[in-house]
Amino acid sequence: MKKLVTLVLSLAFLAAAAMPATAANTRMELVKQSTLEEIQQRGELRVGFEAGYMPFEMTDKNGNFVGFDIEVAKEMAKDMGVKFVPVNTAWDGIIPALLTEKFDIIISGMTVTQERNLKVNFADPYITVGQTILLRKELENEVKSYKDLNDPKYTVVSKLGTTGEQAVLRKIPKATYKSFETETEAAMEVLSGKADAYVYDLPNCVVFMAQQGKDKLVFLDEPFTYEPLAWAVRKGDPDFLNWLNNFLRQIKNDGRYERIYNKWIKSTEWIEKVQ
Numbered sequence: 001m002k003k004l005v006t007l008v009l010s011l012a013f014l015a016a017a018a019m020p021a022t023a024a025n026t027r028m029e030l031v032k033q034s035t036l037e038e039i040q041q042r043g044e045l046r047v048g049f050e051a052g053y054m055p056f057e058m059t060d061k062n063g064n065f066v067g068f069d070i071e072v073a074k075e076m077a078k079d080m081g082v083k084f085v086p087v088n089t090a091w092d093g094i095i096p097a098l099l100t101e102k103f104d105i106i107i108s109g110m111t112v113t114q115e116r117n118l119k120v121n122f123a124d125p126y127i128t129v130g131q132t133i134l135l136r137k138e139l140e141n142e143v144k145s146y147k148d149l150n151d152p153k154y155t156v157v158s159k160l161g162t163t164g165e166q167a168v169l170r171k172i173p174k175a176t177y178k179s180f181e182t183e184t185e186a187a188m189e190v191l192s193g194k195a196d197a198y199v200y201d202l203p204n205c206v207v208f209m210a211q212q213g214k215d216k217l218v219f220l221d222e223p224f225t226y227e228p229l230a231w232a233v234r235k236g237d238p239d240f241l242n243w244l245n246n247f248l249r250q251i252k253n254d255g256r257y258e259r260i261y262n263k264w265i266k267s268t269e270w271i272e273k274v275q
Helices: 002-033 035-042 068-080 091-099 163-171 183-191 202-213 238-253 256-266
Strands: 044-049 083-088 131-136 155-159 176-180 197-201 217-220
Touching: 035 044, 035 238, 044 068, 044 091, 068 083, 068 238, 068 256, 131 163, 131 183, 131 202, 155 163, 155 183, 163 176, 163 197, 176 183, 183 197, 183 202, 197 202, 202 217, 202 256, 238 256
Parallel strands: 044 083, 155 176, 155 197
Antiparallel strands: 131 197, 131 217
């Protein structure tokens, strides 16, 4: 009996002694499997996107990829100490391409949805591209946000059957609302002075402002609905997600994010390089 007790105690002691080593080995295996480790060893950050979503990813007149997302991705690669490698990919195949390791991350103006989140993991949202406002120039000092438009004296326009229309009816119910078949028709009502404000998603307002609204309209670029964009990575990689979220916090606090935002979202100078 004593020998049996001694044997059991010895086995328990050996198992306990082995546990820290096993845990350490598991951690090391997780580190080796992380995309972050692969990127470091490869010396390249491969970024998947679909060029054409202004002003996030586009092709300039010289054939170079440019835009908000492209510039952020280059900063990301720089902080990793690796080369930025763009991988232009058709939108309908972009998640499958990520899952089959054609690239390391999707940085392509992707909206976070629950359906997509079943297939990929998202880092923290880096920008919200909800509904924004193009305002008649004469109202610059009178209207500072969507709340100021909640009055029958203001005529607000948007596209029929869109989240822009829903936002007006839900958040600015007292305004005089008119809908149009196309975004351009609605925006032109404000440009011609027939309406006071155009409500639509941020990228569309950026492009219209760049093409036709410069010095003629006021861009209230702070979204008043929540439609977050985030970077997508393969599931089961906490190390990579941790690095990405810390990178986002860093650039938002060291001035880089603001510089890139002002260049591609608030400014309209880039339009001349892509048309």
